[in-house]
Amino acid sequence: MDHRDLTPTPPSRVLVTGGAGRLGRTVVAGLRERGHTVVSVDREPGDDPGSLVADLTDAAATEAVLADVRPEAVVHLAAIAVPFSAPEPVILQTNTMLAWTVLSAAVAAGVPKVVVASSPTVHGYGAPTGWVPASLPLDEESPARPWNAYSLSKLTAEHVMRTLVAQVGDRVRFAAFRPCFVIAPEEWHGALTQQGHTVAERLANPALSAPALFNYLDARDAASFVDALLAGLPDIPNGETFLVGADDALATAPLAELLPRFHPGTAAAAQALTGTAPAFANGKARRLLGWRPQHSWRTALVDAPRAAAGAVR
Numbered sequence: 001m002d003h004r005d006l007t008p009t010p011p012s013r014v015l016v017t018g019g020a021g022r023l024g025r026t027v028v029a030g031l032r033e034r035g036h037t038v039v040s041v042d043r044e045p046g047d048d049p050g051s052l053v054a055d056l057t058d059a060a061a062t063e064a065v066l067a068d069v070r071p072e073a074v075v076h077l078a079a080i081a082v083p084f085s086a087p088e089p090v091i092l093q094t095n096t097m098l099a100w101t102v103l104s105a106a107v108a109a110g111v112p113k114v115v116v117a118s119s120p121t122v123h124g125y126g127a128p129t130g131w132v133p134a135s136l137p138l139d140e141e142s143p144a145r146p147w148n149a150y151s152l153s154k155l156t157a158e159h160v161m162r163t164l165v166a167q168v169g170d171r172v173r174f175a176a177f178r179p180c181f182v183i184a185p186e187e188w189h190g191a192l193t194q195q196g197h198t199v200a201e202r203l204a205n206p207a208l209s210a211p212a213l214f215n216y217l218d219a220r221d222a223a224s225f226v227d228a229l230l231a232g233l234p235d236i237p238n239g240e241t242f243l244v245g246a247d248d249a250l251a252t253a254p255l256a257e258l259l260p261r262f263h264p265g266t267a268a269a270a271q272a273l274t275g276t277a278p279a280f281a282n283g284k285a286r287r288l289l290g291w292r293p294q295h296s297w298r299t300a301l302v303d304a305p306r307a308a309a310g311a312v313r
Contacts, residue, residue: 011035012113012230015071017056017102018078020046022194023117023182023219027075030223039069042078057097059105066109073113073230074106076157082194083121083150095153099160106172107164113173113233115226118158120178120243120280121151125263126211132265136255136272138213139281140241154178158241165239173233179222180215180245180280188300199301203252210262213279214249218295221246228291242285246293248276255279 014031018024019040028048031038040051052069054061056078066074079095080086086094099116106114123138124145125131133142146152158176165174187193193202202208209216225244249255255273259266273279285291 010231011037012072013037013070014039014073014075014230015066015069015111016040016075016077017098018042018076018081018117019048019051020044021077021081022184023081023179023222024077026184026219027077027223027226030220031075031227033223034227036227039071041065041069056102057094059101062101062105063108066105066111070109071111073115074102074111075226075230076102076114076116078102079117079153079157080150083148088149092149092153092156095150096156096160099153099157103160103164103174107168111172113230114161114175115229115233116157116161116174116176117154118176118178118241119151119154120180120213120215120245121148122146122155122158122178124151125213130265131263133269136259136266136269137277137279137281138243140243140284162239170238174239175229175233175236176239176241177225177229178241178243179225180217180243180278181209181212181250182219182222183216183297183300184219188297189302199250199297200303202250203297203301206251206253206258207262209250210258213263214251214255214258215245215278215280216250216297217245218293218300221293221295224294225285225289225291228285228289232289236288240284240288242289243280243282244285245278245280245282246296247278247282248296248298249273249278250297 014036016028019028020042028038028040040048054065056062080091122144127147146155161174256270259270
């Protein structure tokens with residue numbers, strides 16, 4: 001076992017952008033539980049009484065936040081988080097500008113650790129012209145083939161990170177992570193997910209989870225991953241990217257059976273996804289950081305047996 005999964009991250013002062021969002025709230029809470037001093041910043045006031053409000057597409061406002069907080073790490077989650085939830089040019093411009101403004105301001109402020117949230121959508125599944133992967137599960141070496149403004153903006157955020165690594169080298173330690181479909185703690189109890197359905201509904205009707213390849217990630221596991229990443233940044237290559245997802249698929253049948261029904265041409269690659277295997281591999285995070293997810297829908301979902309029994313086959 002990697003010793004780092006037994007070693008807590010030294011407490012630090014962390015600025016989380018987008019801290020009022022679905023993922024951000026749990027990451028903020030999780031980092032605080034692990035001893036970090038966390039300051040959340042978002043464009044809208046959240047429930048956190050200590051949070052800051054700022055437009056982080058504004059360079060001067062971003063620089064002012066960093067000067068005020070003086071963080072030892074920045075975790076950049078702020079973005080328009082749902083594809084097609086705004087006009088395509090708005091999504092591309094907003095998310096790209098957020099990445100450039102926040103990351104470059106962190107470098108200028110001398111922040112030693114910077115983490116940026118990307119997305120598994122960079123792999124291009126769901127493209128209107130079709131999508132056939134060379135192999136499954138997808139991992140960090142699988143080709144990036146964005147086909148909409150959201151996925152392009154997330155891949156661009158990774159390129160912003162790599163651009164800054166090329167500029168400053170190891171003076172700032174960077175990493176990006178691609179969190180799978182995030183499920184917040186309250187959603188295991190029936191609250192609506194990001195797409196407007198309950199988890200039980202997504203399990204009962206495979207067509208609802210198929211566009212995301214049945215991937216998911218408990219937000220609490222995202223928080224533990226960020227904590228592990230902050231601890232591991234000095235010891236891994238600079239500018240690494242990680243896929244972060246659950247150990248199983250959000251499905252009641254094997255993906256070898258389900259994926260070809262919704263993604264024509266994937267039958268050969270999907271043969272590897274037997275049992276509960278997911279379409280996204282999280283092995284890199286395990287190898288480099290000693291991290292693995294602790295939550296599964298099978299134990300986290302209230303009345304999971306009934307949801308599984310009611311699934312459409």
